[in-house]
Amino acid sequence: MPPARRRRDGHGHPGRNRRPAGPRRTGRPEDLVRRTAFDVIRAVETRDAYANLLLPARLRDRGLSGRDAALATELTYGTLRGRGTYDAVLALCSDRELRRIDPPLLDVLRLGAHQILATRIPPHAAVGTAVDLARSVAGPGQAKFANAVLRKVAGRDLDAWLAIVVPEGGGEAARLSVAYSHPSWIVSALRDALGPDRGEIEALLAADNERPRVTLVARPGRATPGELREAGAEPAPYSPYAAVLPEGDPAAIAAVREGRAAVQDEASQLVALALAAAPLEGRDARWADLCAGPGGKAGLLSALATERDARLLAADLQPHRAALVARAVDDRAAVVAADGTVPAWRPGAFDRVLLDVPCTGLGALRRRPESRWRRGPEAVAELGPLQRGLLRGALDAVRPGGVVAYVTCSPHLAETRVVVDDVLRGRDDVARLDAPAVLAGVAPGLTGVGEGPYAQFWPHRHGTDAMFLALLRKADAAG
Numbered sequence: 001m002p003p004a005r006r007r008r009d010g011h012g013h014p015g016r017n018r019r020p021a022g023p024r025r026t027g028r029p030e031d032l033v034r035r036t037a038f039d040v041i042r043a044v045e046t047r048d049a050y051a052n053l054l055l056p057a058r059l060r061d062r063g064l065s066g067r068d069a070a071l072a073t074e075l076t077y078g079t080l081r082g083r084g085t086y087d088a089v090l091a092l093c094s095d096r097e098l099r100r101i102d103p104p105l106l107d108v109l110r111l112g113a114h115q116i117l118a119t120r121i122p123p124h125a126a127v128g129t130a131v132d133l134a135r136s137v138a139g140p141g142q143a144k145f146a147n148a149v150l151r152k153v154a155g156r157d158l159d160a161w162l163a164i165v166v167p168e169g170g171g172e173a174a175r176l177s178v179a180y181s182h183p184s185w186i187v188s189a190l191r192d193a194l195g196p197d198r199g200e201i202e203a204l205l206a207a208d209n210e211r212p213r214v215t216l217v218a219r220p221g222r223a224t225p226g227e228l229r230e231a232g233a234e235p236a237p238y239s240p241y242a243a244v245l246p247e248g249d250p251a252a253i254a255a256v257r258e259g260r261a262a263v264q265d266e267a268s269q270l271v272a273l274a275l276a277a278a279p280l281e282g283r284d285a286r287w288a289d290l291c292a293g294p295g296g297k298a299g300l301l302s303a304l305a306t307e308r309d310a311r312l313l314a315a316d317l318q319p320h321r322a323a324l325v326a327r328a329v330d331d332r333a334a335v336v337a338a339d340g341t342v343p344a345w346r347p348g349a350f351d352r353v354l355l356d357v358p359c360t361g362l363g364a365l366r367r368r369p370e371s372r373w374r375r376g377p378e379a380v381a382e383l384g385p386l387q388r389g390l391l392r393g394a395l396d397a398v399r400p401g402g403v404v405a406y407v408t409c410s411p412h413l414a415e416t417r418v419v420v421d422d423v424l425r426g427r428d429d430v431a432r433l434d435a436p437a438v439l440a441g442v443a444p445g446l447t448g449v450g451e452g453p454y455a456q457f458w459p460h461r462h463g464t465d466a467m468f469l470a471l472l473r474k475a476d477a478a479g
Ligand SMILES: C[S@@+](CC[C@H](N)C(=O)[O-])C[C@H]1O[C@@H](n2cnc3c(N)ncnc32)[C@H](O)[C@@H]1O
Pocket: 268, 290, 291, 292, 293, 294, 295, 296, 297, 298, 315, 316, 317, 318, 321, 338, 339, 340, 341, 356, 357, 358, 359, 390, 409
């Protein structure tokens, strides 16, 4: 949900998280709600926790459900996402530099600013509860300071603040960075990745601030999208195995609980389906997923492999991630903990290889509200050698005539086409297949993933993660 362009009542999904304005009358659950949001935000800051993993556990521990859980989730995610914009506003409202404010108090101020500027909670209630929280985490003196700052924040609505804090002279990336609460290096990288469509950058940044819909996959041969729809899901636009869950807990659906279906972004499904659909001559019996943890794509691939009497080997460097993969795949698949850059398999052992490399995750900012603040541009350079080493390993692992799918959950050019182009430079034994054309075969309604040979999904166009796909065929022995 972008702080920018949001109305007071909106968080990108009007209605979904809406709740009555004003304090609740049943005891003081709101204090527990805000305390829970605050604790998760602090853990993200201090322990590198992941909000999407920690928050559900805290909600359970504290017995928060229904509307209270929805509000705690909104406050946690909204505060983490909107931090860039809120800090710009707070800097103008505070007589102390932000870096001189105690970090826990600064998080209280951010939480207060989010409630004031981007929810229907009346400003006086938002200020009052934030001041109470400041008193409890930082003491009475700091509560006074919080009160003074947040009353100033409450003096304008979000649009009025944006007109003041968004820098006019600093260039487009600086302006969009504040308006859409993305670090400016990410704004620049996304704009570069859009290439000739860079005019869509604001739509992309806005989409990054929305909460993604929950998409399910019915693992072929084990469940059907029809079964998911009978359980309340709706049709999904592209993947023949997908369904969208408009509300509710996925685990309430029997097929999900039993591992026959799972939560999986639609682009994540489509890249696995494209690998399985890429034209192949000759043997088609041995498939591999060399970076499989936690197993989303491996779960789908193993079901497809079983239907086609092939077998999947799923590998991950981390044993605990390999253990998660073992829960996602069916009995015919083998799962190992192995390093994809130092193969434990014969060269040319596989007919189809999926390589979903570790990346910055810039394509999944919707799902991980804190991730945009966590690492800087150096992460891209740090991952480069590993991505190249893994791609070389995957090309060694595939047989002549076989196909490798190089996949990232990032549209950053230095993680996508630059890696593929670097690794293929000077090699005449690998051809790029037309990935958009192969995708069109598995998802006939799909457009807007590029002209080929590479394919790039976009949240603002497809409602999916910004996943990248290159399909590479190793020349067969004769050619
Ligand atoms: C982007 S994730 C894969 C996501 C997975 N394909 C899915 O759909 O659930 C990248 C994975 O690569 C693994 N990894 C990192 N370095 C590796 C290496 N050298 N060899 C194999 N796996 C590696 C990480 O542990 C991580 O689980």
